[in-house]
Amino acid sequence: MSTENLSTRTRILNAAWKLLEDSASKARMSDIAKAAGVSRQALYLHFPNRADLLIATTRHIDEAKQIEVRLAPSRAATSGVERLARFIEAWGNYIPEIYGVARALMAMQDSDAEARQAWSDRMLAVREGCKAAVAAIEADGLLAESLDSGTATDLLWAMLSVRNWELLTVQCGWTQDTYISEIKALAGRSLVSEFTPDH
Amino acid sequence: MSTENLSTRTRILNAAWKLLEDSASKARMSDIAKAAGVSRQALYLHFPNRADLLIATTRHIDEAKQIEVRLAPSRAATSGVERLARFIEAWGNYIPEIYGVARALMAMQDSDAEARQAWSDRMLAVREGCKAAVAAIEADGLLAESLDSGTATDLLWAMLSVRNWELLTVQCGWTQDTYISEIKALAGRSLVSEFTPDH
DNA sequence: TGTCAACTTTACACAGTGTCAAGTTGATTC
DNA sequence: GAATCAACTTGACACTGTGTAAAGTTGACA
Numbered sequence: 001m002s003t004e005n006l007s008t009r010t011r012i013l014n015a016a017w018k019l020l021e022d023s024a025s026k027a028r029m030s031d032i033a034k035a036a037g038v039s040r041q042a043l044y045l046h047f048p049n050r051a052d053l054l055i056a057t058t059r060h061i062d063e064a065k066q067i068e069v070r071l072a073p074s075r076a077a078t079s080g081v082e083r084l085a086r087f088i089e090a091w092g093n094y095i096p097e098i099y100g101v102a103r104a105l106m107a108m109q110d111s112d113a114e115a116r117q118a119w120s121d122r123m124l125a126v127r128e129g130c131k132a133a134v135a136a137i138e139a140d141g142l143l144a145e146s147l148d149s150g151t152a153t154d155l156l157w158a159m160l161s162v163r164n165w166e167l168l169t170v171q172c173g174w175t176q177d178t179y180i181s182e183i184k185a186l187a188g189r190s191l192v193s194e195f196t197p198d199h
Numbered sequence: 200m201s202t203e204n205l206s207t208r209t210r211i212l213n214a215a216w217k218l219l220e221d222s223a224s225k226a227r228m229s230d231i232a233k234a235a236g237v238s239r240q241a242l243y244l245h246f247p248n249r250a251d252l253l254i255a256t257t258r259h260i261d262e263a264k265q266i267e268v269r270l271a272p273s274r275a276a277t278s279g280v281e282r283l284a285r286f287i288e289a290w291g292n293y294i295p296e297i298y299g300v301a302r303a304l305m306a307m308q309d310s311d312a313e314a315r316q317a318w319s320d321r322m323l324a325v326r327e328g329c330k331a332a333v334a335a336i337e338a339d340g341l342l343a344e345s346l347d348s349g350t351a352t353d354l355l356w357a358m359l360s361v362r363n364w365e366l367l368t369v370q371c372g373w374t375q376d377t378y379i380s381e382i383k384a385l386a387g388r389s390l391v392s393e394f395t396p397d398h
Numbered sequence: 399t400g401t402c403a404a405c406t407t408t409a410c411a412c413a414g415t416g417t418c419a420a421g422t423t424g425a426t427t428c
Numbered sequence: 429g430a431a432t433c434a435a436c437t438t439g440a441c442a443c444t445g446t447g448t449a450a451a452g453t454t455g456a457c458a
Binding site: 404423 | 429430431432433434435436437438439440441442443444445446447448449450451452453454455456457458
Binding site for chain 3: 008038042045
């Protein structure tokens with residue numbers, strides 16, 4: 001796709017996305033500007049600061065990657081266990097897509113309150129997905145006896161955190177496929193009573 | 200304990216420790232210097248840079264908090280399940296002690312290769328503990344059927360990561376006691392076959 | 399021809415790390 | 429009691445990256 005006719009704003013977002021995608025490259029404001037073919041100051045004409053630019057980049061990716069569409073199978077599931085599996089697939093496979101931006105945003109959390117808030121909001125949305133899956137399992141009467149739904153939601157949320165994905169894939173060297181299947185199995189064993197993996 | 204007779208180096212380490220402990224306070228080099236009652240430059244006489252100072256601080260804490268002693272019950276355990284439980288208690292209760300420094304060190308990972316290495320080394324030590332616990336369970340013939348020991352080690356390591364502790368306690372608001380008991384239960388359900396919580 | 403928005407160019411303020419060089423000070427040694 | 433030395437202080441400065449400010453350019457549109 002030609003980059004010519006796109007608005008400056010879009011070119012900036014695409015540049016930020018691309019730079020953040022490969023972990024090797026730095027993504028300072030000047031780097032992003034250079035990659036977008038605009039001056040560094042042009043960035044500040046469109047985004048008040050780096051945090052806002054990164055946040056806008058995540059929304060931009062969400063649109064391009066259609067996160068909502070990906071979540072549809074989970075919402076359409078007819079059983080709790082299936083809903084859990086489809087949700088893990090949707091979100092778990094989405095993590096690598098946003099990992100670059102996520103990393104940059106997480107790195108800013110200590111210094112930037114706005115970045116913290118933005119990331120927190122996104123993660124709370126994920127938590128809602130976890131909550132819905134847990135509720136569906138509970139409705140089937142299959143939530144592990146020792147768990148209440150709040151605790152189960154928190155645990156699932158933790159299992160599906162970007163940091164966990166990072167640890168298991170980047171650090172431990174798991175493939176994405178291994179990650180998905182092992183996390184599904186883990187969530188099943190630990191949240192669902194009488195769980196048997198539907199292979 | 201009087202701070203008078205301690206060496207400058209020790210006073211610096213104590214100051215860094217104290218500042219990093221309460222999450223409210225900043226811990227810039229100048230802050231640490233002020234807290235230690237020395238000039239900022241004195242810090243550079245003892246530590247080449249901030250990363251080294253933080254790393255030295257973790258070792259300082261390890262000594263003061265006797266991490267090795269805490270790990271003894273796990274090593275002395277007579278069954279795999281017990282070893283797992285004692286290890287989770289030892290490490291899980293140690294996390295809040297080092298969390299301040301850990302946070303600072305983790306925040307430096309993206310920019311500082313040395314900090315990354317130092318943190319990685321420490322976490323690999325934790326992984327060894329996980330590995331030993333998994334090996335003990337396996338030796339009892341109680342490792343969950345669907346798991347090989349490598350995967351089980353990785354999963355336990357992820358469950359016991361500082362990031363997970365942070366998510367569950369700081370973000371979800373779990374108490375430390377809840378964290379320990381829920382993680383024990385989670386590790387049991389997900390790693391051990393025929394697991395029954397010993398009350 | 400004039401106006402306006404979008405963008406560029408140049409310059410600067412600021413925070414925080416790390417470096418450098420020239421003091422001071424107090425203990426040790428001859 | 430003078431010289432020496434290590435440990436520390438003081439003040440200045442380089443560097444990086446973010447964000448701000450102000451003046452100049454350019455092309456479209458009226």
